[in-house]
Amino acid sequence: SQQGEEDPQALSIQEGENATMNCSYKTSINNLQWYRQNSGRGLVHLILIRSNEREKHSGRLRVTLDTSKKSSSLLITASRAADTASYFCATDARGNNRLAFGKGNQVVVIP
Amino acid sequence: EAGVAQSPRYKIIEKRQSVAFWCNPISGHATLYWYQQILGQGPKLLIQFQNNGVVDDSQLPKDRFSAERLKGVDSTLKIQPAKLEDSAVYLCASSLGTPRDTQYFGPGTRLTVL
Numbered sequence: 001s002q003q004g005e006e007d008p009q010a011l012s013i014q015e016g017e018n019a020t021m022n023c024s025y026k027t028s029i030n031n032l033q034w035y036r037q038n039s040g041r042g043l044v045h046l047i048l049i050r051s052n053e054r055e056k057h058s059g060r061l062r063v064t065l066d067t068s069k070k071s072s073s074l075l076i077t078a079s080r081a082a083d084t085a086s087y088f089c090a091t092d093a094r095g096n097n098r099l100a101f102g103k104g105n106q107v108v109v110i111p
Numbered sequence: 112e113a114g115v116a117q118s119p120r121y122k123i124i125e126k127r128q129s130v131a132f133w134c135n136p137i138s139g140h141a142t143l144y145w146y147q148q149i150l151g152q153g154p155k156l157l158i159q160f161q162n163n164g165v166v167d168d169s170q171l172p173k174d175r176f177s178a179e180r181l182k183g184v185d186s187t188l189k190i191q192p193a194k195l196e197d198s199a200v201y202l203c204a205s206s207l208g209t210p211r212d213t214q215y216f217g218p219g220t221r222l223t224v225l
Contacts, residue, residue, distance in 0.1 A: 031211055043154070043202065043216040088153050092211050098167055099210045101146075101153030 010106045019076045021105040023089035024069075030092045032065055032072050033099065038085035046074075046087075079109045113137065115217035117203050123223045129191035132220045136184070136205030142166075143180055144214065145188050146202040154202055159210070160186065190222075198224045 013019050023032070034046045049056045049065045049072065056063045062075040076083055086104040093100065116135040124130050136143045142161050146154035157176065159167040162183040171178070175194070180186040190197055200219040206212040 033213075042218045043204075045213045045215070048213065090153075097210055098156050098159060099214065101155070103151070103153050 009103070010108075012108045012110065013079055015079060015081055015109050015111050017079055019079050019083070019107050019109070020073055021087055021107070022071060022073045023102055024071045025089075025091045025093075026070065028094045029067070030094055032063075033090045033092070034061075034063060034072075034074050035088045035090060035101075036085045037088065037104070043088075076107075079107075081109050081111045083107060084109045115203055115205055115215055117201075117217035117220055119220055120218060121221050121223075123225065124193055125225050126195055127192040129189065130193055130222065131187050131189045132201050132203075132222075134186045134188070134203030134217060136186070136203070137215055140205035140207055140215070141183075142206045142208060142210070142212075143186050144204040144206075144210075145178055145186070146204065148200045148202055148219070150199070157188070193222075193224045195224050198222055 011019055029051055031048055031050045033048045035043050036046050037043045047056060047058045047061055047063050049063050051067055054065060060077045065072045072089060074087060086106050088101050088104045090099040090101045115137055118133050122130055144159050145157045147157050148154040157171045158178045160180040163180045176190055178186060178188045200221050202219045203217045204214040206214045
């Protein structure tokens, strides 16, 4: 079954810096979603990008999607301590009516 | 708007015992999901309901896991008998329609099997 795979697995940055994480997948998708999980707020949807979109913004988040390379990236600009969390990509594969989550990226933002 | 509610938040049992988790989705959400998240991994879908019908239970270990959605609203997930490898966080989520819609997750139930 298809599964997103994030890279790198763990990232530690200073507050104010940008954080970039990548996700690769194996088959054709309808859309790709990014979620954040921390102990305070659980798993929260961040952004969805459809297969016919190449880039999408939401606040300090920027997501790109390259369907030819079957990869996506999530950029968090001007990071804050509150951005400390695990970030998961999840793919909605064509012909497969479920979301498949990757293993997640652990991001630590140091104040 | 109230979020997805789950109970209990924590549960510790011994292997071979049974356990049940409860989920109340966001009002009006037709689709309900149960995920299992093992430490260090992403959530894995166990079962998906559309109203009170099962849409996908292909990854549910049916010899020990069962789930139902009463009247298309609340849902329970049961494990009987539990194994050590069932230790995980069990997440319930709901969405308006299909998995392509945003899924809203509950706080989860952390299960420890000793």
